Amino acid sequence: DGFQDLAVVDKELHDHACRYCGIHAVSAVARCVTCNKWFCNSRGNTSGSHIINHLVRAKHKEVALHPDSTLGETTLECYSCGCRNVFLLGFIPAKSDTVVVLLCRQPCAAMPSSKDMNWDTSQWLPLIDDRCFLSWLVKVPSEQEQLRARQITAQQINKLEELWKDNGDAKLEDLDKPGIDDEPQAVLLRYEDAYQYQNIFGPLVKMEADYDKKLKESQTQDDIVVRWDIGLNQKRIAWFYLPKLESGEVRLAVGDELRLRYRGELHQSWECVGHVIKIPNNVSDEVGLELRRNDNTPTDCTHNFSVDFVWKSTSFDRMQLAMKTFAVDETSVSGYIYHKLLGHEVEPQVLRTQMPKRFSAPNLPELNHSQVYAVKSVLQKPLSLIQGPPGTGKTVTSATIVYHLAKMNSGQVLVCAPSNVAVDQLTEKIHATGLKVVRLTAKSREALDSPVSFLTLHEQVHNNDTNAELQKLIQLKTEQGELSSADEKKYKMLKRACEREILQNADVILCTCVGAGDPRLSKFKFRTVLIDEATQATEPECMIPLVLGCKQSVLVGDHQQLGPVIMNKKAARAGLCQSLFERLVILGIRPIRLQVQYRMHPCLSEFPSNMFYEGSLQNGVTTQDRLRKNVDFPWPAPETPMFFHSNLGQEEISSSGTSYLNRTEASNCEKVVTKFLKAGVLPVHIGIITPYEGQRSYIVSYMQHSGALRKEMYKEIEVASVDAFQGREKDYIILSCVRSNEHQGIGFLNDPRRLNVALTRARYGVVILGNPKVLSKHPLWHHLLAHYKDKKCLVEGPLNNLKSSMIQFSRPRRAYR
Amino acid sequence: EEEVIVHTNRQDKVSTSEDEDFEREFSKMMTESLESRKYERKPAMLDVAIPMHLKGTERSSEFVDGNVSFTLLTKKGNKQQMKTMEVPADSALAVNTRSKQEAEREE
Numbered sequence: 070d071g072f073q074d075l076a077v078v079d080k081e082l083h084d085h086a087c088r089y090c091g092i093h094a095v096s097a098v099a100r101c102v103t104c105n106k107w108f109c110n111s112r113g114n115t116s117g118s119h120i121i122n123h124l125v126r127a128k129h130k131e132v133a134l135h136p137d138s139t140l141g142e143t144t145l146e147c148y149s150c151g152c153r154n155v156f157l158l159g160f161i162p163a164k165s166d167t168v169v170v171l172l173c174r175q176p177c178a179a180m181p182s183s184k185d186m187n188w189d190t191s192q193w194l195p196l197i198d199d200r201c202f203l204s205w206l207v208k209v210p211s212e213q214e215q216l217r218a219r220q221i222t223a224q225q226i227n228k229l230e231e232l233w234k235d236n237g238d239a240k241l242e243d244l245d246k247p248g249i250d251d252e253p254q255a256v257l258l259r260y261e262d263a264y265q266y267q268n269i270f271g272p273l274v275k276m277e278a279d280y281d282k283k284l285k286e287s288q289t290q291d292d293i294v295v296r297w298d299i300g301l302n303q304k305r306i307a308w309f310y311l312p313k314l315e316s317g318e319v320r321l322a323v324g325d326e327l328r329l330r331y332r333g334e335l336h337q338s339w340e341c342v343g344h345v346i347k348i349p350n351n352v353s354d355e356v357g358l359e360l361r362r363n364d365n366t367p368t369d370c371t372h373n374f375s376v377d378f379v380w381k382s383t384s385f386d387r388m389q390l391a392m393k394t395f396a397v398d399e400t401s402v403s404g405y406i407y408h409k410l411l412g413h414e415v416e417p418q419v420l421r422t423q424m425p426k427r428f429s430a431p432n433l434p435e436l437n438h439s440q441v442y443a444v445k446s447v448l449q450k451p452l453s454l455i456q457g458p459p460g461t462g463k464t465v466t467s468a469t470i471v472y473h474l475a476k477m478n479s480g481q482v483l484v485c486a487p488s489n490v491a492v493d494q495l496t497e498k499i500h501a502t503g504l505k506v507v508r509l510t511a512k513s514r515e516a517l518d519s520p521v522s523f524l525t526l527h528e529q530v531h532n533n534d535t536n537a538e539l540q541k542l543i544q545l546k547t548e549q550g551e552l553s554s555a556d557e558k559k560y561k562m563l564k565r566a567c568e569r570e571i572l573q574n575a576d577v578i579l580c581t582c583v584g585a586g587d588p589r590l591s592k593f594k595f596r597t598v599l600i601d602e603a604t605q606a607t608e609p610e611c612m613i614p615l616v617l618g619c620k621q622s623v624l625v626g627d628h629q630q631l632g633p634v635i636m637n638k639k640a641a642r643a644g645l646c647q648s649l650f651e652r653l654v655i656l657g658i659r660p661i662r663l664q665v666q667y668r669m670h671p672c673l674s675e676f677p678s679n680m681f682y683e684g685s686l687q688n689g690v691t692t693q694d695r696l697r698k699n700v701d702f703p704w705p706a707p708e709t710p711m712f713f714h715s716n717l718g719q720e721e722i723s724s725s726g727t728s729y730l731n732r733t734e735a736s737n738c739e740k741v742v743t744k745f746l747k748a749g750v751l752p753v754h755i756g757i758i759t760p761y762e763g764q765r766s767y768i769v770s771y772m773q774h775s776g777a778l779r780k781e782m783y784k785e786i787e788v789a790s791v792d793a794f795q796g797r798e799k800d801y802i803i804l805s806c807v808r809s810n811e812h813q814g815i816g817f818l819n820d821p822r823r824l825n826v827a828l829t830r831a832r833y834g835v836v837i838l839g840n841p842k843v844l845s846k847h848p849l850w851h852h853l854l855a856h857y858k859d860k861k862c863l864v865e866g867p868l869n870n871l872k873s874s875m876i877q878f879s880r881p882r883r884a885y886r
Numbered sequence: 887e888e889e890v891i892v893h894t895n896r897q898d899k900v901s902t903s904e905d906e907d908f909e910r911e912f913s914k915m916m917t918e919s920l921e922s923r924k925y926e927r928k929p930a931m932l933d934v935a936i937p938m939h940l941k942g943t944e945r946s947s948e949f950v951d952g953n954v955s956f957t958l959l960t961k962k963g964n965k966q967q968m969k970t971m972e973v974p975a976d977s978a979l980a981v982n983t984r985s986k987q988e989a990e991r992e993e
């Protein structure tokens with residue numbers, strides 16, 4: 070075995086040496102056909118083998134073996150169709166002989182085996198197992214040899230791959246050269262002045278913008294099949310599937326712009342921009358795109374379309390502008406707020422206002438003790454933070470505060486949140502108090518229906534009856550589609566005046582944080598600003614509503630739940646992922662915490678309360694309120710509707726080939742769901758949380774194909790990521806952890822804030838499916854497992870015969886906190 | 887079955903954000919690959935002939951250093967090629983084939 074004794078001295082002499090670590094035993098390396106670089110099949114210090122690391126990071130997919138290896142020069146490909154994507158390839162054995170052949174998983178190996186066939190497709194075995202090539206195809210270098218090779222970290226691999234994008238010959242040593250590794254300046258806790266603030270955040274916002282642009286623009290998708298339709302507003306709508314979405318690479322939101330192109334032979338080349346009016350949901354995976362123009366649309370064609378993502382800089386531009394305003398315009402915020410935001414020491418300030426006699430607002434629920442305390446304490450303070458743990462009535466509290474602020478002050482109160490959903494919820498609640506409310510939406514969202522449509526600025530303009538001339542022009546425009554240029558000019562002018570009037574007469578104006586930078590608000594000064602979900606916004610995003618003249622501000626959020634999503638790793642590392650709320654907490658502003666939760670059965674709130682809120686959460690609901698006697702479900706402890714089901718379903722050697730999904734968990738998940746459904750729980754009241762897109766789509770299709778009940782029953786069950794469930798609740802939650810692997814961490818589940826969100830969505834019961842052995846390595850999960858064990862809720866076995874699990878936990882790797 | 891596995895330092899590494907990033911990318915690669923073939927038309931039948939001289943041979947039971955020899959069929963152009971591949975006797979592939987052959991012999 071010549072492999073054992075090879076010294077790795079002259080690694081650069083060998084063309085076929087692993088470009089990461091230098092290992093060059095011919096049977097242990099493989100060549101990337103796309104870029105002609107060689108890599109070995111050892112993991113080194115990473116969770117996948119070097120060759121797999123390269124393929125994934127470079128997005129290459131084809132591999133050849135070394136001419137001197139036992140199999141000789143072989144390009145791995147499907148015997149039947151010639152597909153060379155190694156992520157799809159696997160072996161199938163002959164039924165009765167020791168003969169194997171390589172087949173692609175889809176479509177060739179997806180054929181059922183017939184009796185007279187030589188091959189057994191059910192035995193399909195993926196080439197890549199546990200993120201490593203099968204060791205008998207490409208050898209795994211011995212431990213000893215790996216230790217003698219160059220040690221390369223995942224981080225170095227990352228950087229090297231980045232370098233190769235510009236220069237394919239770059240070497241590991243080049244990483245040490247100056248200029249390669251420039252990290253941006255990290256955010257600070259305190260800033261000298263607003264210029265320094267702008268100088269640090271400006272580049273981070275730019276980095277994020279550049280990254281977002283690059284990502285969006287690289288997402289062109291070809292071979293789109295279009296179904297044509299006409300909307301109620303007479304605009305063309307194109308319906309199609311976007312496979313890219315399923316992979317989770319890009320997010321698509323309603324209102325986003327896409328460019329649809331036709332390059333076929335049946336019609337001249339055509340393209341048109343439109344905005345998304347529907348994204349995939351449980352009902353259908355179709356995307357709906359409303360086109361801007363109606364002329365010359367190739368509606369007789371269905372195939373040969375492509376879709377590009379149109380990147381818009383608006384939100385980033387508005388952040389930059391807000392920071393600039395903060396720096397150059399002294400009237401952008403009050404002196405007190407200016408210094409507080411920068412982390413300077415300031416004498417406490419009390420605003421002179423008349424406190425209300427009653428703290429609850431009309432048509433909103435009576436406030437509890439801690440909510441009243443929160444309302445009381447913020448009304449006279451120029452800057453305050455409210456922390457609202459899950460289910461503590463954050464929205465009602467915010468709406469009540471806004472009610473009082475509007476009554477106490479002249480001028481409009483500006484109310485923002487990073488997401489449209491949150492803004493809509495607040496709009497509804499504040500409207501209920503009887504205040505005059507205007508919801509300002511982005512132009513691209515105007516066509517969308519929502520429960521608060523009638524409160525939006527454009528609807529209010531549309532429905533106003535004070536200006537007959539404007540009404541006439543609106544009617545004309547709707548009927549004819551367009552106006553003469555003179556009329557158009559007039560229309561625009563009248564519309565602007567009408568908008569201004571409506572806004573000026575409002576008590577409260579609501580929009581997203583980014584929406585606060587809308588030109589329609591540019592003439593306004595907002596003395597009083599409330600930002601909900603403030604912990605999910607980046608600092609520059611929060612600045613947009615604040616720099617419009619703020620003298621009093623209330624930030625509402627929970628820094629123990631998920632923070633803002635930053636795509637660019639460098640910008641995130643430099644601190645762009647920290648919210649303003651969080652920094653103010655670190656600076657010593659104590660958030661007022663809402664302490665009574667009304668969502669969860671007390672047994673469900675116990676662990677999150679102890680782990681994330683110093684045990685301070687009180688229960689506003691009793692055990693009796695949250696027990697469903699008529700729901701027949703085998704809870705191991707009947708008064709404690711929760712359990713952790715030990716799923717040791719390890720790596721898949723079956724035809725799935727994708728270890729990121731966990732079939733055992735998916736099938737157990739279906740069983741749990743079916744049990745709930747049979748017990749009479751409605752599908753809309755069940756939520757399935759899983760951190761991985763692969764598992765999400767697998768569970769959806771598994772329930773569709775293998776569910777014991779009618780397909781329609783499973784369609785209404787929401788299966789989504791933790792992030793998608795933030796801010797929402799369900800009666801029953803099933804959490805499928807997926808991770809069950811010795812070689813990797815537990816991925817997304819590692820983040821305590823994500824775990825907190827996952828555990829606090831359910832009102833009546835929680836079922837966790839996971840591998841205790843693997844999860845217990847992580848200190849936080851170790852605590853959780855111990856908690857479930859204490860409560861006699863750590864179980865294993867079939868659902869109709871659950872038994873306490875005696876499984877030994879692993880030792881946690883390092884202490885939590 | 888449930889004894890504690892002792893890890894060396896190397897294996898017991900704490901996963902980094904790069905690792906998580908990689909795992910996410912890996913999952914994407916898998917999903918995307920599969921997605922891209924969703925609408926690929928299925929071949930009417932699998933047309934892979936097993937060469938006569940390989941049929942019914944008893945070579946499977948021959949162990950060499952704990953390995954079983956399998957023949958891998960590949961194609962060069964339109965020509966079928968045969969390559970010998972050593973598969974560990976305890977791998978799922980070898981175990982399955984062996985048990986099937988034994989079952990057949992008993993029939």
Ligand SMILES: [Zn+2]
Pocket residue numbers: 101102103104105106123124127129
């Ligand atoms: Zn490559």
Ligand SMILES: [Zn+2]
Pocket residue numbers: 087088089090091092108109110111119
């Ligand atoms: Zn290597």
Ligand SMILES: [Zn+2]
Pocket residue numbers: 147148149150151152172173174175176177178
């Ligand atoms: Zn194929």
